[in-house]
Each structure stands twice: as C-alpha cells, then as structure tokens.
Amino acid sequence: MLDDAPEVWIGYERAFFETVHHRVENFIAGILLPHQNKKPDDPYIRTVMPRMGAIESTLHLLASLECPLERQPAATARQLAPYRSRPGPSMLLPRYRCPSDTSDLEWALLERLLPTPACQTPKGGAPEKWPRRRMVDAIRYITDNGAKWRALPADFGIPWRTVFGYFARWAKADVLRHILDQLRRRLRLNRRRCPWPVRVIVDSQSVKGAESVSKATRGYDANKHINGRKRHLLVDQDGLLVDLLVTPADVQDREAARVLLTRLHAEHPEIVLVRADNGYSGDEFSTWAQTALGITVKVVSRPKNAKGFVLVPKRWVVERSNSWTMRARRNARDYERLMSHAEAHVQWAFITLTTCRLTRRNAQTEAVPTPSAAAA
Incomplete structure (x- = not known):
C-alpha cells in the first residue's frame, strides 16, 4: 500500500503530527525547559532529548515534503526555536481559544490596571517569566468553568502553581478591587451616570x-x-x-x-x-x-401575601x-x-462581565437616550 500510494501515507503522517503539534509544543515548553540546566549525564536528559530530537526531525521532514492535502505546514526547527531560549513574556505559546479568554479590547482595558511588573519599578526585580495575558486567561478559565487548579489545561503552557500564585497575590493586594472600581466607573460614564x-x-x-x-x-x-x-x-x-x-x-x-x-x-x-x-x-x-x-x-x-418570586x-x-x-x-x-x-472568584466573575460590556459594539450607546425618548 505504501509503495502504491506514498502520498496517502505522507498526508496521513502530516495530518497526525498537526493534530498533536500543540501537545509537542507544550511538552517542550513545560517539561524540557526546567531540565535544561541539568547535567548532560542526567538520566532524564539522556532518555527524553533524543526522542524529542527525532520528533522535531520528523516534523521538519514532513514540512518539506509536498503533500496533495491542503493543510497548514508542520512545525519547523525555526518555529520551535523560541522554546529552547529562556521563556519570557513574548515567548511563543500554543495557539488555542477558550470562551473565557480575553479579547484584544478586553486586554487593552485590563493591562493598564494591573500592577507594574517588579522589573519596571525603582526597586527592581526579575522579569516576569510568563505573559500576563495568558495568566489572566488561565484565572478566568478556572473561575468560569469551575475546574480545579490542578486540572488547569496544559494548553495554557503555564504551571498551575504559578497561576494560583498570581491569583492569591493579586487578591491579597486588593488589585481586583481597584480593577472593579475603574471598570465600573468607566461603564457608568458610558451610560451617562x-x-x-x-x-x-x-x-x-x-x-x-x-x-x-x-x-x-x-x-x-x-x-x-x-x-x-x-x-x-x-x-x-x-x-x-x-x-x-x-x-x-x-x-x-x-x-x-x-x-x-x-x-x-x-x-x-x-x-x-x-x-x-x-x-x-x-x-x-x-x-x-x-x-x-x-x-x-x-x-x-x-x-403582603405575595407568593413566589416578586x-x-x-x-x-x-x-x-x-x-x-x-x-x-x-x-x-x-x-x-x-x-x-x-471573594476573589466573585470579583473575577464581575471583572469578566464588565469588560465584556465595555467592549461590545453597542457599549457606547446602549444606555444613551435618543432625543425622541428623552422628550417622551
């Protein structure tokens, strides 16, 4: 079968690796990076690194082959290069989309309300390892879907302990209260209040x-x-x-x-x-x-004498x-x-609600009365 129709085999293999591509990227970003500082003779490195090298070589080979199927090209060594470097806020993370994720407009509202990173303060500090937007998306996912912290999907590419740490620190520092006050103030201004x-x-x-x-x-x-x-x-x-x-x-x-x-x-x-x-x-x-x-x-x-919901x-x-x-x-x-x-989970639920209202298309005019309505 392989000799008669090699393009079918190539298409099948390419589709398979595209399906699990994000899992390979998560493995590289979430598991291999913490072990890069280990010695070359470490048993984990000796066992896993050759296998990951073989997978990367296969991805590169499949990307270079001509496939009759109209599909996205598989990951190449150049695309996987950011995972070998030290992760930072601009690092490439697996592509995904959850209903609870922030949109670009929502993130524009929230980014300026979050605390200033320690590395940008006069006191100084280490740069943050993970993107803040991905951190906010992970917290909103837990609140909206009711999942356990340990059950945070690997698609986020961030350890659950790190996400919980940000959640706890922001709650303790009254960051969520400040965000809610500013978002509520802006929404009330949009409604002419x-x-x-x-x-x-x-x-x-x-x-x-x-x-x-x-x-x-x-x-x-x-x-x-x-x-x-x-x-x-x-x-x-x-x-x-x-x-x-x-x-x-x-x-x-x-x-x-x-x-x-x-x-x-x-x-x-x-x-x-x-x-x-x-x-x-x-x-x-x-x-x-x-x-x-x-x-x-x-x-x-x-x-008086009312029954049920009134x-x-x-x-x-x-x-x-x-x-x-x-x-x-x-x-x-x-x-x-x-x-x-x-209390923090309730505050995150209202933060999501308020940002969605501020960024929807009719947010600017939803409560602005028309001249005819005002006259009436």
Whole structure:
C-alpha cells in the first residue's frame, strides 16, 4: 500500500503530527525547559532529548515534503526555536481559544490596571517569566468553568502553581478591587451616570460549602437550610459590584452589614443610601448606620401575601447580580479554604462581565437616550 500510494501515507503522517503539534509544543515548553540546566549525564536528559530530537526531525521532514492535502505546514526547527531560549513574556505559546479568554479590547482595558511588573519599578526585580495575558486567561478559565487548579489545561503552557500564585497575590493586594472600581466607573460614564454611585443595594446569598471548606469558616443557615458560606453583595443601580464580604452562613445579615458598611464608608464616603430587605431591618441597626456612618438604610419589603418570586422595585437588581455571580461555575459552590479567595472568584466573575460590556459594539450607546425618548 505504501509503495502504491506514498502520498496517502505522507498526508496521513502530516495530518497526525498537526493534530498533536500543540501537545509537542507544550511538552517542550513545560517539561524540557526546567531540565535544561541539568547535567548532560542526567538520566532524564539522556532518555527524553533524543526522542524529542527525532520528533522535531520528523516534523521538519514532513514540512518539506509536498503533500496533495491542503493543510497548514508542520512545525519547523525555526518555529520551535523560541522554546529552547529562556521563556519570557513574548515567548511563543500554543495557539488555542477558550470562551473565557480575553479579547484584544478586553486586554487593552485590563493591562493598564494591573500592577507594574517588579522589573519596571525603582526597586527592581526579575522579569516576569510568563505573559500576563495568558495568566489572566488561565484565572478566568478556572473561575468560569469551575475546574480545579490542578486540572488547569496544559494548553495554557503555564504551571498551575504559578497561576494560583498570581491569583492569591493579586487578591491579597486588593488589585481586583481597584480593577472593579475603574471598570465600573468607566461603564457608568458610558451610560451617562455619575462615575461614583451614591445609592447601593445590599443582599446576602448562601451557598453550599465543599469538603475543602474548614469548619471554622462555615456555618448553617437555618433559614435557607444551607451548610456553607454566605456572600454579602453591595451593588449599584445597574447591578455592578461595589463591595462584597464572605462569611460563614450562620452570620446574621445585620452583623455582616456592620463590617461591610464600615469598610464601604471608608472607601466610598459619597454613598449615603443603602436599600435592603427585611433581613437588615431593625431600629438599632439603622440608627447605628445613620449616626456612625451617615448612611441611611431603607428597607424595601415584599408585598403582603405575595407568593413566589416578586419583582421588588429598587431592590430587584441585586437579585440579578446574584444570578450573574452563579454564571461562573466556580461560584456555584464554595470550594475555597480561604474566604478571601472566595471573594476573589466573585470579583473575577464581575471583572469578566464588565469588560465584556465595555467592549461590545453597542457599549457606547446602549444606555444613551435618543432625543425622541428623552422628550417622551
């Protein structure tokens, strides 16, 4: 068969190597590079390097052969050369595309809001080894798809411990809070609103905790019959996240609101009105908020004798924000050992939501009223 139709064999081999090409590149970038500094007599180097050299030679040979099939040329030695050099932010990484990846416009918004790399600061530091955009894409993948950190796909070409390290450091340094504030400010300006909200809505949401959630950071919500944690969200009139706090599920809403409103007043002193449900009612709590923080707590109750879901005026937007949070599968259940990491996943979900709204085609005019509508 091979003698009668050699072009069929060549086409089959070429298609096969194109199919697994990204796996070969991941192997070179993720496994071989850490072992380059080892001695030549290392058993790993003696075993693997000859095999990779044979694979590279085969790729080069197949790329030089004429194939009747209209396919992309296989990888050559020149294309694989960046993997032999020291990896850096501009290194070639496997080509892929996930639904959670940042677009070029989204990355243009996020890149300027991330912390300055250490190598560009006066104090100095080593250059970052991996591209930041790929790092953000990996974090968004975990949040959006609900995967384990150890199950980060090899297509990203970055060790999962490195991605988790960036996730934890940015969360601890309040980088995500800063990004959310700036993105929310820009989106409100596009909608012809004041950049800083003065009225917010607060609500809580109980979610089940996985076995990784410690006993000290979880509780039982007797009202919702949920054993886990509780998220306390503060959103503006458009449902965009302003602040949040994660507590054990047995913490009362009013007790968590004291901590949340105190922090809110320190960071956003312009906010003077908070709308809430009956869980935040009580003269003692409202008096404390008015006298100590200058914030008016207005309870918006459900209509009497109402059954099922009711669209409560002025307060329904926070319910929609809770559903936006659950769109990211990592937030459908609390898996985090630290409550700060649980807050970070919610913040990443709203960062993705806000950047998508800012970069879609009608973002500039989606809430700008027309002259006829304004007259009406």
